[in-house]
Amino acid sequence: MMTCSSLHTLIATDLDGTLLDHSNYSSDQAQPALSRCLSLGIPVIFNTSKTRIESAQIRSQLNINDPYIVENGSAIIIPKAWMARLSCDTSALLQTANEWVLPLGLSRSHIVSQLKRLKAERGFRFTGFSDMRLSELVSHTGLSAGDAELANQREYSEPLLWQDSKAALTIFKNCLEKLGLRLLKGGRFYHVLGQTDKGQALNWLKDLYQNQHGSPTTVIALGDSHNDIDMMQAADIAIWVRSPAHPVPDAGYHRLSFTTRAQGPAGWNEAITSLIGSY
Ligand SMILES: [Mg+2]
Structure with missing residues (x-):
């Protein structure tokens, strides 16, 4: 697999069946690559069908403090500490004690x-x-x-x-x-x-990040199912993580798309280790 060396990289990842094992929901096998991302300061953006409360719990277990996208692109959640580093119009956002929330979907x-x-x-x-x-x-x-x-x-x-x-x-x-x-x-x-998806939400976050850094950001996305196709299309590098439960979806053309050899979190580890190996 190729490697990439951009300073500005975002990783957007599905959870169920991708970062988390399809059957036991464990991320243990992805831990080496995840730790490497944390030490390099590469944001790991959850982009999941899971709820805000489920995602928040998993983020805290894995020590991840980056923004996250919940319920298939229905809302973007940005920690206030993260937002403080960005210039962003917050008029369309709701706020909780520690986070800004941009709802894109319906109730x-x-x-x-x-x-x-x-x-x-x-x-x-x-x-x-x-x-x-x-x-x-x-x-x-x-x-x-x-x-x-x-x-x-x-x-x-x-x-x-x-x-x-x-x-x-x-x-x-x-x-x-x-x-x-x-x-x-x-x-x-x-x-x-509502009329939203994981790709629309990821594009919003990518724009925010790119505007802040004033330079292109490489987005690496990882997913395993049909609901990840829009996220993959929004990404520069699309990694299909092999599933024990179903074949890799037919996602149409993408100029830089790979499928892992290993399944679930072991596949996540394989792909990210290979891509950020040279950082
Ligand atoms: Mg999945």
């Missing part, structure tokens, strides 16, 4: 009410997170009960299990589009969200 309550209406009117068969008991969430996600509760604290999207035909899925997708909603396929679930 979950709006999305869930539209889904309920579609189900009643058209008879589609699916089960959303908001319809599941905790025990069902645990069995469908493979998470512990505590972590499944965090996964259900969503703000901008609704994951669902599709239990209807392929033909009905196409009709469902069209109905969602007419309502200003999108359907994305993740590793385990379909996700219904």
Whole structure:
């Protein structure tokens, strides 16, 4: 694999099945490359279908303090300490105690009410997170009960299990589009969200970072599923991390795209070690 030596590099990474193992959600095998990124000061931007609270917990476990993108591009979260180094108009941002939040999607309550209406009117068969008991969430996600509760604290999207035909899925997708909603396929679930995606959110963050440094930034993105395609298209280098659960998605043309040999976090480690080896 090639190496790159730009001073300004951002790593944008999916979590489930990419930085985290598909089955046990561990990032241990990616730790050598992750530690190297931390010591070199290369930002590691989570770009995930996970919620804000789940992502924040994983960031703190891994000692990562960089911005992150949650619920498939539905919101960008920027730590205040990070933002203090950037010049950015904060008028469109919301703030919490320690972070700035840019919502790009729609509220979950709006999305869930539209889904309920579609189900009643058209008879589609699916089960959303908001319809599941905790025990069902645990069995469908493979998470512990505590972590499944965090996964259900969503703000901008609704994951669902599709239990209807392929033909009905196409009709469902069209109905969602007419309502200003999108359907994305993740590793385990379909996700219904506003008109946003991981690529739009990453581009916003890249522009912010680039404006600050006044020089081009190389974005390396890592993902494993269909919902990562927009992020890959927004990246300079696209790394498809091999999955034990499904083939690498057909993502169309990208001028610099690789697929790892190893799966999940071991693949993450392989790719990043190779790319930043010369830094
Ligand atoms: Mg994934």
